[in-house]
Amino acid sequence: MTPRKAPRPLDGRLYTDPAVFSEEIERIFSRMWVCGGRLEELDEPGSFVTRELGGESMIAVRTAAAGNVAGSNGNGAAADAGHGLAAFFNVCRHRGARVVDHCAGRTKVFQCPYHAWTYGLDGRLVGAPHMGRDFDAAGAGLVPVRIAAMNGFFFLSLEADGPPLSEVAADLPDLSRFTLDRLVRGDRREYEAQANWKILCENYNECYHCAVVHPELNRVSDYRNGGNLEYGRYYVGGPMTLNDGCNTMTATGRSDRPDLPAIEVADRTSVQYYHVYPNLLISLHRDYVVTHTLWPIEAGRTRIVCEWLFDPDTAVAPGFDPSDAVDFWHLVNSQDWDVCARTQLGVASRGYSPTAYEESEACLQVFGGWYLDQMGL
Ligand code: FES
Ligand SMILES: [Fe+2]
Structure with missing residues (x-):
C-alpha cells in the first residue's frame, strides 16, 4: 500500500479553528x-x-x-x-x-x-x-x-457500528517480543500542552528537532539515526539506532535493568517508535516501554498521560528504580511541550504559510496524508 502523503506541512487553520476541532472529534476520535x-x-x-x-x-x-x-x-x-x-x-x-x-x-x-x-x-x-x-x-x-x-x-x-479492535490489531507491526500484555506501570505523569494534538503527534514522529531541542537525548540517539519508515492503515513509525555504547534511553544512555525477556538482538541497540492512530504514542526500549496517550481538550490544548512500563519481575526485584527512565523522558517531554506550544502560537498567525518537509520528516507526510483522508480534505 502506498499511502497518501501530505505535500507540505498542514495549513494553520487545521490546528487552530474550533470548527475543524469539532470535525476531528466527529470524524476521527468518535469513529476510531x-x-x-x-x-x-x-x-x-x-x-x-x-x-x-x-x-x-x-x-x-x-x-x-x-x-x-x-x-x-x-x-x-x-x-x-x-x-x-x-x-x-x-x-x-x-x-x-x-x-x-x-x-x-x-x-x-x-x-x-x-x-x-x-x-x-x-x-x-x-x-x-x-x-x-x-x-x-x-x-x-x-x-x-x-x-x-x-x-x-x-x-x-x-462508534457503535465501527470495525472491531481486531482490525487495528491485525494492521499493527508484530510487537509481541516486547510482551506488552504483561508489563506493569512503574510511573505515570500527566501534562497539559498548549498545543493542538496533531502538533504533538508530528513532533513525536520526527527527530529533525532533536539536536536543537533535546541535547541530552541526542547524546544517546543521534537525530540522524532514524531507520526505515513503517506505516499501515492505523499507524506510522519506525526504529532509531542508539549511539555507540548506549543500551537504552537514560541520561547516561545505559541501564543495568534486564532486557524484556523476548526481545531480539537488534532491539538492544535501538528504540522503536510508533504512533497508533489517533492517540497512542508508544516507544519501545530493550528494558522498558513509554506510552503517551493524547486527550484533545480544544484546538490549542491537549492533555497527555505518559506512562512507563516494565517487566513485572524486574519491577518487584529488590532495588527496582525506574527514575533513570522517568527523569529522562520527563525532561524530553517538557522540552517537547515547550516547542509544541511555540509552534501553536506560530501556526495561529496569518503570517504562517507552510513550505516543505525535510527528508527525515517522512512520518509526518504519512500522518498528514492519513489525516487529510480522514477529514475528507
Ligand atoms: S438523577 Fe437526575 S440528573 Fe441524574
Ligand atoms: Fe522531541
Whole structure:
C-alpha cells in the first residue's frame, strides 16, 4: 500500500479553528478506537476510570474478574465479555447530569449526585427514587461505549457500528517480543500542552528537532539515526539506532535493568517508535516501554498521560528504580511541550504559510496524508 502523503506541512487553520476541532472529534476520535490506558487501572471488579475527549466524558469499568462473562445493560451489550469490561457515556439518563467526577476509583454502583438515580457496574438502572411503576427502568441504563482490550491496553470507541479492535490489531507491526500484555506501570505523569494534538503527534514522529531541542537525548540517539519508515492503515513509525555504547534511553544512555525477556538482538541497540492512530504514542526500549496517550481538550490544548512500563519481575526485584527512565523522558517531554506550544502560537498567525518537509520528516507526510483522508480534505 502506498499511502497518501501530505505535500507540505498542514495549513494553520487545521490546528487552530474550533470548527475543524469539532470535525476531528466527529470524524476521527468518535469513529476510531481510542487508547484509554492500561488494563492495570481496571484490575478488580468495580475499578473504574473516566476519560474526557473533546467535551465527552466516558466511564470504563471492570464488571467482573477477567475471564468471567459480563452482563449487558438495557441498551445492548457494552461489555467485552472476554475481559469483564464495560464502558458508558458519563451522562445520567434522567436529566443529563455528569454521574462521576473522579478520574479513577472503585465502586459497587454509580450514583448520580443530582437526584440519586443509581446504576450498576453493567450500566443497568438499579435505583430511581419515587419513579412510578409505569417507568421503564430497563430502558434507562447508561448509554454504552464500546470497550476492548489489546496488548494490555483498553481501547474505547464511540462508534457503535465501527470495525472491531481486531482490525487495528491485525494492521499493527508484530510487537509481541516486547510482551506488552504483561508489563506493569512503574510511573505515570500527566501534562497539559498548549498545543493542538496533531502538533504533538508530528513532533513525536520526527527527530529533525532533536539536536536543537533535546541535547541530552541526542547524546544517546543521534537525530540522524532514524531507520526505515513503517506505516499501515492505523499507524506510522519506525526504529532509531542508539549511539555507540548506549543500551537504552537514560541520561547516561545505559541501564543495568534486564532486557524484556523476548526481545531480539537488534532491539538492544535501538528504540522503536510508533504512533497508533489517533492517540497512542508508544516507544519501545530493550528494558522498558513509554506510552503517551493524547486527550484533545480544544484546538490549542491537549492533555497527555505518559506512562512507563516494565517487566513485572524486574519491577518487584529488590532495588527496582525506574527514575533513570522517568527523569529522562520527563525532561524530553517538557522540552517537547515547550516547542509544541511555540509552534501553536506560530501556526495561529496569518503570517504562517507552510513550505516543505525535510527528508527525515517522512512520518509526518504519512500522518498528514492519513489525516487529510480522514477529514475528507
Ligand atoms: S440528573 Fe441524574 S438523577 Fe437526575
Ligand atoms: Fe522531541
